Amino acid sequence: MSIAIAVGLLTAAAVYLFMQRGMVRIVLGFVLASHAANLVFFAAGNTAYRGVPYIGSGELGEQADPLPQAFVLTAIVIAFSITMFMVTLAITTTTDDDTEDVEVSPALLLAADRGDTNDAGYFGLTTESGDIVVDRGEDETGDPWPEKPSGTGMASGVENSDPAAPSAATPDAEASQAETTREGETR
Amino acid sequence: MTEILPPLLPLAVGVPLLLAALGVALRKKRLARHIISLGTLAALFVFAVLLVIATGDGTVLVHQVGLWDYGVSIPFVVDALSALVLMIMSVLAIASVLFAMATHEARARFFHPFVLVLMAGVSGALMTGDIFNLFVFIEVMLLPSYGLLAMMGAKLGAHGARIYVSVNLLASTLLLVGIALVYATAGTVNLAELHGAGKEDPAVALAGGVVLSAIAIKAAVVPVHGWLTRTYAMTSPAVTALFSGIHTKVAIYVIYRIYSLLFDGDERFLWVALVITSATMLIGVLGAVGEKTTRSILVFHMISQIGYILIGVGLFTLLGLTAAIFYLLHHMIVKASLFLSTGAIEETYGTGEIDKLGGMLKREPLIAVTFMVAALSLAGLPPFSGFVAKFAIIQATLAESHYWVAAVAVVVSVFTLLSMLKIWTGVFMGSEPDDLQERALTYQQRMHGKRYLRVQAQAETPTLTIGPPTATTSAVLAGKQAVKVPFKLIFPAILLAAITLFFGLGAELLMGWSETAAENLLNPMDYVRAVSGA
Numbered sequence: 001m002s003i004a005i006a007v008g009l010l011t012a013a014a015v016y017l018f019m020q021r022g023m024v025r026i027v028l029g030f031v032l033a034s035h036a037a038n039l040v041f042f043a044a045g046n047t048a049y050r051g052v053p054y055i056g057s058g059e060l061g062e063q064a065d066p067l068p069q070a071f072v073l074t075a076i077v078i079a080f081s082i083t084m085f086m087v088t089l090a091i092t093t094t095t096d097d098d099t100e101d102v103e104v105s106p107a108l109l110l111a112a113d114r115g116d117t118n119d120a121g122y123f124g125l126t127t128e129s130g131d132i133v134v135d136r137g138e139d140e141t142g143d144p145w146p147e148k149p150s151g152t153g154m155a156s157g158v159e160n161s162d163p164a165a166p167s168a169a170t171p172d173a174e175a176s177q178a179e180t181t182r183e184g185e186t187r
Numbered sequence: 188m189t190e191i192l193p194p195l196l197p198l199a200v201g202v203p204l205l206l207a208a209l210g211v212a213l214r215k216k217r218l219a220r221h222i223i224s225l226g227t228l229a230a231l232f233v234f235a236v237l238l239v240i241a242t243g244d245g246t247v248l249v250h251q252v253g254l255w256d257y258g259v260s261i262p263f264v265v266d267a268l269s270a271l272v273l274m275i276m277s278v279l280a281i282a283s284v285l286f287a288m289a290t291h292e293a294r295a296r297f298f299h300p301f302v303l304v305l306m307a308g309v310s311g312a313l314m315t316g317d318i319f320n321l322f323v324f325i326e327v328m329l330l331p332s333y334g335l336l337a338m339m340g341a342k343l344g345a346h347g348a349r350i351y352v353s354v355n356l357l358a359s360t361l362l363l364v365g366i367a368l369v370y371a372t373a374g375t376v377n378l379a380e381l382h383g384a385g386k387e388d389p390a391v392a393l394a395g396g397v398v399l400s401a402i403a404i405k406a407a408v409v410p411v412h413g414w415l416t417r418t419y420a421m422t423s424p425a426v427t428a429l430f431s432g433i434h435t436k437v438a439i440y441v442i443y444r445i446y447s448l449l450f451d452g453d454e455r456f457l458w459v460a461l462v463i464t465s466a467t468m469l470i471g472v473l474g475a476v477g478e479k480t481t482r483s484i485l486v487f488h489m490i491s492q493i494g495y496i497l498i499g500v501g502l503f504t505l506l507g508l509t510a511a512i513f514y515l516l517h518h519m520i521v522k523a524s525l526f527l528s529t530g531a532i533e534e535t536y537g538t539g540e541i542d543k544l545g546g547m548l549k550r551e552p553l554i555a556v557t558f559m560v561a562a563l564s565l566a567g568l569p570p571f572s573g574f575v576a577k578f579a580i581i582q583a584t585l586a587e588s589h590y591w592v593a594a595v596a597v598v599v600s601v602f603t604l605l606s607m608l609k610i611w612t613g614v615f616m617g618s619e620p621d622d623l624q625e626r627a628l629t630y631q632q633r634m635h636g637k638r639y640l641r642v643q644a645q646a647e648t649p650t651l652t653i654g655p656p657t658a659t660t661s662a663v664l665a666g667k668q669a670v671k672v673p674f675k676l677i678f679p680a681i682l683l684a685a686i687t688l689f690f691g692l693g694a695e696l697l698m699g700w701s702e703t704a705a706e707n708l709l710n711p712m713d714y715v716r717a718v719s720g721a
Binding site for chain 2 (some may be wrong): 018023026028033034036037040041043044045067068073074075078079082083085086089090
């Protein structure tokens with residue numbers, strides 16, 4: 001009975017948190033929901049039996065069912081890793097944890113006005129003003145790619161036509177470029 | 188061969204996992220990662236072909252992992268259905284990886300390892316004979332998918348990834364509760380031991396219903412389909428193609444497997460499946476009408492096609508199941524081909540919006556032909572595999588006197604054709620927009636940076652592709668030369684389109700395999716006997 005009440009309360013709280021806009025609250029909702037699922041597993045194993053479940057260590061009728069506990073152990077690990085990933089999604093990808101659409105999120109609109117497009121950089125893809133650098137490798141001759149575009153053979157007209165194109169002279173851009181490279185090396 | 192293969196079954200999970208770890212370790216060796224990834228996927232394909240041959244006569248291959256006795260062990264079981272699905276999925280993975288290598292997405296350090304872990308999860312989910320292990324393998328399959336989606340969707344913002352992770356975690360939690368309830372009511376999670384439990388005991392049937400509902404969310408069945416359209420269009424075409432062929436299709440496989448074993452094809456619940464699948468067909472195809480980009484139209488069609496595939500569950504006759512399995516295999520190939528051919532345009536010209544494209548028939552005749560083949564196959568016109576698939580499905584519904592389901596299927600086909608024509612007229616016919624070239628160049632620059640722009644100075648018509656810059660880059664950047672889709676981007680779509688043509692003309696072959704798989708589903712006693720060793 002106490003497990004049933006606990007599962008009900010956890011689920012109700014989880015559903016309430018799912019309905020919130022903030023990503024962190026949704027993540028907390030999932031934490032509660034996975035607790036509820038784990039408790040259902042314990043209930044399935046019948047909590048009245050609490051003996052040590054080794055063969056020969058006691059009466060068979062008193063030994064606990066080890067299977068649900070193994071299930072719960074597995075489920076906890078999986079739920080924990082996904083929770084961590086969701087927390088990462090909540091903090092790294094946008095300027096706030098609002099789950100509203102891109103078009104209507106005021107924070108993103110403000111970020112766009114500022115020209116701040118650093119929102120999307122993670123996992124080997126780093127965007128700085130739209131440039132996505134994928135795992136800087138080497139060119140066909142085996143030399144590493146140059147740090148900055150050399151400028152030779154490039155038509156400057158097209159370069160400027162991209163409103164988000166980085167201006168190499170800006171110290172900010174250089175700093176973030178250096179940061180990117182450092183990140184790429186430590187990864 | 189039936190003696191050698193079973194002990195090798197766990198390797199289909201273990202080897203990709205191990206090589207994924209190796210791929211992560213080889214951080215500076217991009218070429219090695221490419222080779223490892225493609226090599227593993229090719230080996231998985233060969234293994235799946237061997238399994239298809241070995242299970243072709245209805246044999247069920249079983250390996251009790253760790254050689255524990257039946258009842259204690261967690262078995263790996265392969266019958267014709269799992270072998271066929273694994274075979275097609277490894278083909279799709281190869282095609283998607285080739286596409287991702289062409290777009291340079293595969294250069295990212297974690298791309299190949301993620302794909303390999305994904306395929307390890309797929310092999311496990313298709314082979315496992317234990318419902319809790321099924322949950323674990325589905326999670327193994329999903330975790331790298333979260334990474335892929337977020338990584339490749341970075342340019343489009345995190346919202347797709349957030350919805351995807353949230354919905355899938357919710358479905359997984361529900362699945363976990365369902366499995367707990369199955370264990371509580373039936374006392375086991377071994378699929379062979381669960382055989383028929385849902386038919387005899389209403390409590391187990393209810394628990395199985397929770398499991399099926401959770402899987403239905405993952406399969407994007409109406410009314411729980413909304414997440415699919417909001418996430419699959421939010422990542423790169425290569426990842427969309429990979430996911431389209433794998434995630435929802437593994438869920439469909441699980442629905443078939445559980446309904447065959449746990450419910451033993453119980454006839455009392457069939458009408459529920461028929462109502463849901465009809466709604467899925469209709470709502471999916473109508474949703475596509477309002478969409479503006481090629482990919483979102485295709486994603487809505489995916490939902491509609493999932494309805495077709497699940498008709499087989501609602502009929503649960505030999506003809507119905509055969510047709511549905513044929514449809515499943517055909518659909519995985521055709522859908523991925525469509526995603527890749529429109530994706531090639533999207534990756535080159537920087538947009539998938541129908542209004543902003545046009546005249547591609549003249550500019551990219553090869554893609555146009557590839558798209559046409561796959562689109563006609565999807566709509567169900569001869570001589571492609573789609574015709575055979577749809578014809579068989581409709582025949583099976585008529586044989587069971589479900590005339591309204593057959594009517595819905597026919598009407599939805601017409602709408603599918605109309606939608607494909609919408610993409611065709613919008614993207615391939617008509618006149619080229621003036622800013623097509625400019626947008627393509629801007630996009631290439633944004634995506635790949637100036638370092639990766641290369642001009643192939645071939646004779647008179649140099650074309651611009653992705654790669655290191657050369658002296659003539661400026662000529663193309665100044666807009667004097669034409670942007671063109673490189674062949675390596677078109678090749679994966681052509682490969683899959685060729686397969687649909689092959690299975691259309693040689694439908695006998697695939698139909699025969701599907702029939703074996705359907706017989707296995709219809710007589711789960713073979714499965715139970717093989718696992719229990721009785």
